[in-house]
Amino acid sequence: MQEDQKLLEDAKSVLAMNDRGSYTQPAHGLYPHQWLWDSCFVAIGLRHLDVERAQAEIMSLLRGQWHNGMVPNIVFRDDPQYRTDRNIWRSWVNPYAPNDVMTTGITQPPIIAEAVVKIGAKLAWPERRSWYRMVYPALLAYHEWLYEERDPHKEGLVLQIHPWETGLDNTPPWMAEMHDHQLPTWISIIEKTRFDKVINLFRRDTKSVPIDQRFSTIEVLCLFDIQRRLRRKSYDINRVLDHSLFSIEDLSYNAMFIRANTHLREIAKSLREELPEELIARMHKTEKALEELWDPYSGQYYSRDFITHRLLKFPTIATLLPLYAGSVTQERAKQLVQLLEHERGFGPAYPIPSVPLDSPWFHSKLYWQGPAWVNTNWLIIDGLKRYGFKEHAAALRESTLEMVANAGCYEYFDPITGEPAGAANFSWTAALAIDLIKTKA
Numbered sequence: 001m002q003e004d005q006k007l008l009e010d011a012k013s014v015l016a017m018n019d020r021g022s023y024t025q026p027a028h029g030l031y032p033h034q035w036l037w038d039s040c041f042v043a044i045g046l047r048h049l050d051v052e053r054a055q056a057e058i059m060s061l062l063r064g065q066w067h068n069g070m071v072p073n074i075v076f077r078d079d080p081q082y083r084t085d086r087n088i089w090r091s092w093v094n095p096y097a098p099n100d101v102m103t104t105g106i107t108q109p110p111i112i113a114e115a116v117v118k119i120g121a122k123l124a125w126p127e128r129r130s131w132y133r134m135v136y137p138a139l140l141a142y143h144e145w146l147y148e149e150r151d152p153h154k155e156g157l158v159l160q161i162h163p164w165e166t167g168l169d170n171t172p173p174w175m176a177e178m179h180d181h182q183l184p185t186w187i188s189i190i191e192k193t194r195f196d197k198v199i200n201l202f203r204r205d206t207k208s209v210p211i212d213q214r215f216s217t218i219e220v221l222c223l224f225d226i227q228r229r230l231r232r233k234s235y236d237i238n239r240v241l242d243h244s245l246f247s248i249e250d251l252s253y254n255a256m257f258i259r260a261n262t263h264l265r266e267i268a269k270s271l272r273e274e275l276p277e278e279l280i281a282r283m284h285k286t287e288k289a290l291e292e293l294w295d296p297y298s299g300q301y302y303s304r305d306f307i308t309h310r311l312l313k314f315p316t317i318a319t320l321l322p323l324y325a326g327s328v329t330q331e332r333a334k335q336l337v338q339l340l341e342h343e344r345g346f347g348p349a350y351p352i353p354s355v356p357l358d359s360p361w362f363h364s365k366l367y368w369q370g371p372a373w374v375n376t377n378w379l380i381i382d383g384l385k386r387y388g389f390k391e392h393a394a395a396l397r398e399s400t401l402e403m404v405a406n407a408g409c410y411e412y413f414d415p416i417t418g419e420p421a422g423a424a425n426f427s428w429t430a431a432l433a434i435d436l437i438k439t440k441a
C-alpha cells in the first residue's frame with residue numbers, strides 16, 4: 001500500500017516533467033513530440049488526476065488528423081530545433097495533411113477509442129455526452145479511413161506499411177520481412193564495408209540509451225529507406241501498394257482495432273447515432289478474419305503477409321493480444337492464457353516479455369525483442385479481466401507494479417531480472433502505473 005503511494009507520487013512527477021501544456025512527450029530528449037498511442041495511454045492515467053487535461057491530450061492529438069481521416073503516429077513540435085524531424089517526413093506533400101501542424105504520413109495502433117471511453121467513465125452523463133459528441137466525428141473518420149485505405153480488398157484485416165505503425169518497432173515478423181525484402185544496394189554496401197560503425201556516432205537515440213538496447217544501425221537505415229519510399233509516393237496508399245512487397249496485416253494492430261471498433265459502436269449507441277451499415281458489416285468481418293491468423297499446428301495467432309497471405313510464424317507479444325480484442329472464443333482465450341504460464345516462454349519472473357524466452361529472437365534488453373513493456377501488460381490485464389481470468393489479471397497487475405516500483409518509470413524492463421532499460425522517466429509507464437493503482441484488480 002505504502003509502496004503504491006510512493007509509486008503514485010513518482011509517476012505523477014514523471015507526467016508533470018513531460019507535460020508540454022496540451023500534450024505529454026513520451027520522454028525528454030529521445031521523444032520530444034506527440035505520439036499517438038503514447039498520448040492515449042497517458043490520457044488513461046491522467047484522467048485520474050485531471051480529466052480536463054486528459055481530454056486536452058486527445059484533442060491535441062486530433063489536431064494532427066488528416067482531412068482523409070488518418071491520425072498520424074507523430075504530431076511534431078513546431079520548434080525550429082526540430083526542423084529536421086519535420087523535413088524528413090514533409091507531410092505537406094500529401095494534399096490531405098493539415099496546413100497548420102506538421103506530422104508523419106503513417107499511423108499507429110488505434111487506441112484512441114479506448115482512451116475516449118476511459119475518460120468518459122470519469123464523467124457524469126451530460127459531460128460524457130458532450131465529450132463523446134466532441135470526438136465522435138474524428139473517431140468515425142479515423143476508423144472509416146482505416147477500412148477505406150488499409151483494407152483495399154475488403155478482407156476484414158487492415159494492413160500496415162511500416163513497422164513504426166505497429167508501435168512494436170523492431171518486432172521479429174517485421175524485422176524478418178525487412179531483412180528479406182528491403183535491403184537496398186546502398187545499405188548492403190554500408191553493411192559490407194562496416195561503415196555503419198561510423199554512422200552510429202551520429203545517432204540521437206544511442207546518446208540516451210545504450211546501443212545494445214536499440215535497433216542496429218543497418219535496421220535504422222532500412223526504416224528510413226522505407227520511410228523515404230513512402231514519402232516519394234506522397235503517402236498515397238494506391239501508389240504505395242502498387243509496387244511494394246512490404247505490407248503486413250499485423251496481428252497486434254488488428255487485435256487493438258477490434259477492441260476500438262467495439263468501443264466506437266458503444267459510443268455511437270450512447271449518442272443514438274447510427275453507424276453506417278457497411279461499416280458495421282466490415283467490423284464484424286474483421287472479427288471473423290482474425291481467425292484466419294490462427295495456426296492450428298502451433299496453437300497461436302500470427303501476423304500475415306498482405307500480398308502472399310503467408311503467416312509470419314514468430315511468437316511475440318502480439319500472440320496474446322487477441323485476449324484484448326475480446327472477439328476470440330473462451331476456448332482460444334484459455335489456450336493463450338496457458339502460454340503465460342511457461343517460465344521459458346511468456347511467463348518469466350517479470351512478465352510479459354515482448355518475445356518469449358525460448359525464441360531465437362529473444363534478447364532481454366533489446367526494445368521489442370524481449371523486454372517487458374507496461375502498455376502491453378496493461379492491454380493484456382484488461383483482456384484477462386474481460387475473459388474472467390481474474391487471478392491471472394491480478395497477478396500480472398501486481399508483478400507489473402512491482403517491476404515499476406523497484407526499477408522506476410522506465411521505457412521497458414528485462415523480463416528475467418526486472419532491471420530497467422530504454423529511456424528513463426517514460427510517460428506511458430507512469431500513466432499506466434497510475435491507472436493500475438487506481439483501478440485495482
Ligand code: GLC
Nearest residue numbers: 026031035037038167168169
Ligand atoms: C518507440 C516505440 C513506440 C512509441 C515511441 C514513442 O518508437 O516503439 O511504440 O510510440 O517510441 O514512445
